[in-house]
Amino acid sequence: MKLPVLAWVYAAILALFLTNCYIPINANLGGPTKSAELREKILSGKNEDKILIIPIDGVISDEGERTFLGGQEDSILAGVKKQLELAELDPEIKAVILKINSPGGSVTSSDILYREIQQFKSRKKIPVVSLFMDTAASGAYYIAMATDWIIAHPTTVTGSIGVILSGINVKDGLDKLGVKDQSIRSGGNKTIGSPLEELSSEQRKLLQSIVDDLFEKFFQVVKTGRPAKKETELRKIADGRIFTASQALQHGLIDKIGYFETAVQDTMALPSYRKTPDNTNPKIIYYSQTAEKRANFYQILSPELKPDSTISKLFGTSKQVRFLYLWSY
Template identity: 55%
Template sequence: MSLRKYFLTPLTLIFTSLFLHHCIFASFPSFGGPRPNFEEKIISGKDKDKILVIPIEGVISDESRDTSFFGSSVESPVARIKETLKFAEKDPDIKGVLLKINSPGGTVTASDIIYQEILRFKARKNIPVYSAFMDTAASGAYYIAMSSDVIGAHPTTVTGSVGVIMQGFNFREGMEKLGIKDQSVTSGANKAIGSPFTEQTPEQKKILQSIIDNLFERFFQVVKKGRPGVSEAKLKELCDGRIFTADQAKKEGLIDFIGYFDDMQLHLMSHPNYTGEKRGNPRLIVYQRGSGRIDNIYLANEAGNRPSMLGGFEKLFSSSSSARFFYLWEL
């Protein structure tokens, strides 16, 4: 295979994605009509007291997600969680909250907003908030969990990945082989910082690293506040981006206990701020849109989201492809 053919395929995909990024696509209204309001779904229990489950799943961002080829979408995790907390604050029967977390993290700002919203909710409502880790609770998801009173994890959970990443590619050498040149015009030497079409200068690398370091310091301080039982020196050793199994995280003090969802509910009911009947059978509830049934906790997902029909193409042509900073664990 010639060098031209070798580089043509990936570059064709790159330029096709850039071209489509600026194209206009027809967006048809959802066939389901207006988005339904939140409905309270009872998962289990029968008493007056309630424990609210808030699912935090998938990549965390402040952008809505398309759920079909025809343009129907669901609100962003940030918007959904804020609305959920608003509903919960008005219900005096809610005695505790379980954050059901299954996420590799997400954008820096979205993770921080959700963290702050939960802290404010706790201050106003004064009820226990627990984190229940499922498969993955890494990076920005772990950041959010620092707002909770106690962290429980399933025995097979993977967590940690405390750190910041800015992802990007450089296509300059491939473009040169095809005779393609970047002719961007900028107002300053660092205006195109992070561009995939030019080589970074030492000064630009230094600038980007300073931003990464600053955002990491914020993350570190959040973890330090959320895990007061772990020394700062130990945290600096642990917060280098590494991931942990549930057993390892428990040993290092990054989580509080290991168990299954029923164990986490019972643990929450034993918290001093839980004012419900300690030996009762509270209703385990979730707020979701639509009329679908929820027969068990594992059917409680992010407002009944459906998978996107576009699959990987949604990511390829999304506006999220621009350079951003992430609290994210990604293989």
């Protein structure tokens, strides 16, 4: 009995997984390749002025996802930086709207993106606006502090100003199984945070001091980004809690509640938005690696730059110990 060609392909891919082999394959399954270039696409509008939409979706990281065939795609950090670089070269771009839907991410990646946006604004001298979607928490909120105006959808969840270092301890369970750690180290704190041993009180204080230091940096970023908010009031709510859009507005953490149309109108009303005379209908644009055109604003997603990996979904990814500006639940 002959198997269909597709069945043979599936069997070959399964065999590669089971034998932990890797064979480089150069193929395009309809999505962007590693070498694909970003190209401008027009969503709406007709005047020569442009407003660029840059999506920030998912956990903020400098790690690109592995594709199904073993390639490497841009991380959110790399993808956003690439778009900012392109925007800086286009004199017709008069503003940028960040479409943010993220629970946050690594401390360093969040801070780098914050700085990249600040430097972009300084060089380009155009406004950058944040539009929060479902979630814009922790590191995502950190990034928004670099922008000139923050709009949240009515059902957005935001806030989570804080730092977390996740970890578990399996020592007691392993002891019952007779499994012992025999790591050889140069100093008592070389394996600090290891799941194979208990944290001493001194080690706990050491890690807490790092978390506190990173939190203070986050706090200062928010304090700078929301200058109208009194520091004493900000301290009270910067305890990691999350807020609805209406709560965030009440606490002065955002500027307005609205939708995409609101973001465009508010962007054009900002003092730093310098339109060309009589340009009342700017082109709303985005950058894409694919030939497919998006029908509306809500289809513009950053997984196009960093697609979800089928391998990651099926088998998970390796975890590292990281300090995170992340809302974890």
